[in-house]
Amino acid sequence: MSSWVGDGDEDDEDAADAFEAVGRRSQILQALSSEPLSKAELVRALSVSRSTVDRAVERLVDLGLVERSDGGFAATTAGRVALETHDEALRAMANVLDAGPVLDRLPESVNPPPSLFRDAVVCTGDLTSMERRVSIDFDLGEVTEVIGFNGPFLFSSWPEAREQLMRLGDGATLVLSAESLDWLSNRYPDGLDAIVDAGVRVSAVDDEPEFGVVVMNRPTTASVTLVVYDHMGGPEALVVSYDPSAVAWGRTLVAAWAETARPYRPDE
Structure with a gap:
C-alpha cells in the first residue's frame, strides 16, 4: 500500500494563486456559471476586450474552473464552488474588518x-x-x-x-x-x-x-x-x-x- 502526502506550503501557494485568479476574473466566471457563452458573447456581455477574455478564459481553463461546452465555455462544478467560496471569504473578511x-x-x-x-x-x-x-x-x-x-x-x-x-x-x-x-x-x-x-x-x-x-x-x-x-x-x-x-x-x-x-x- 502506498500513500501520498502533498507539500503543504505548495498547496497553500496554489490555493492562493487560484483565489487571486477567481477574484480577478469573477465577472467572467459568474457569467459562465449561468450558461455556456462564446468568447464573442463574453466580450459583448461584459464590455471588455477580446484579449482580456482570451487571457481570462485560458487561465480559468488551466485551473479546471471552466471547460468547453456547446461551442462556447461554461463554468465547471469546481468553478461554481470556487466562485461561491471566494465570495464567502470576501464577506467574512469584510465582517472581520467591521x-x-x-x-x-x-x-x-x-x-x-x-x-x-x-x-x-x-x-x-x-x-x-x-x-x-x-x-x-x-x-x-x-x-x-x-x-x-x-x-x-x-x-x-x-x-x-x-x-x-x-x-x-x-x-x-x-x-x-x-x-x-x-x-x-x-x-x-x-x-x-x-x-x-x-x-x-x-x-x-x-x-x-x-x-x-x-x-x-x-x-x-x-x-x-x-x-x-x-x-x-x-x-x-x-x-x-x-x-x-x-x-x-x-x-x-x-x-x-x-x-x-x-x-x-x-x-x-
Whole structure:
C-alpha cells in the first residue's frame, strides 16, 4: 500500500494563486456559471476586450474552473464552488474588518473562530441599528434555550425578560459578573428569586470583563452573539452569527465560565 502526502506550503501557494485568479476574473466566471457563452458573447456581455477574455478564459481553463461546452465555455462544478467560496471569504473578511472594535477589546485568551464571521451581522457605532439588532436577537419569545456569560442586556426589557426566563426554567443558564448580579439583585430582588425558583441557573464570577457571549436556541436556528460594552455597561459593538461551529464555540466558552462561577442562592 502506498500513500501520498502533498507539500503543504505548495498547496497553500496554489490555493492562493487560484483565489487571486477567481477574484480577478469573477465577472467572467459568474457569467459562465449561468450558461455556456462564446468568447464573442463574453466580450459583448461584459464590455471588455477580446484579449482580456482570451487571457481570462485560458487561465480559468488551466485551473479546471471552466471547460468547453456547446461551442462556447461554461463554468465547471469546481468553478461554481470556487466562485461561491471566494465570495464567502470576501464577506467574512469584510465582517472581520467591521468587527475590529469588538476584536480589539477581547482578551488574548478569547480567540473567536473564523466561522464566527461567516455571514455574520456586525453592529458597531450606530446605536439605533444596534438597539434594533439587540431587540431582535434577544427576543426570548421563540427561544427554547439560552446560555449566556456577562449579558446584562438580557434584562433590558424587565419584566418581560423575567417572564420569558421563568418559562425557560432550567433551559436558561446565566453567568454574570459579580457587579451585574449585585445590580440585578438590588434592582429586581423578587424577580431574580422568581427566575431561580423556576429553575434558571444563575451564577457569578469575580471578573469584570468588557465582553459577553450569549447562545440562543430556537426551533429551527441557533445563534451566538459576541458583545463588548461601553463604560456605562451598555452594548457598544456586537457580532451575531448563526454558523453551527461558531455557536458550538460560544457554548463551550460559556460552559467554561459556568464551571468557575459561584451559584446564586437567594436562601443562603
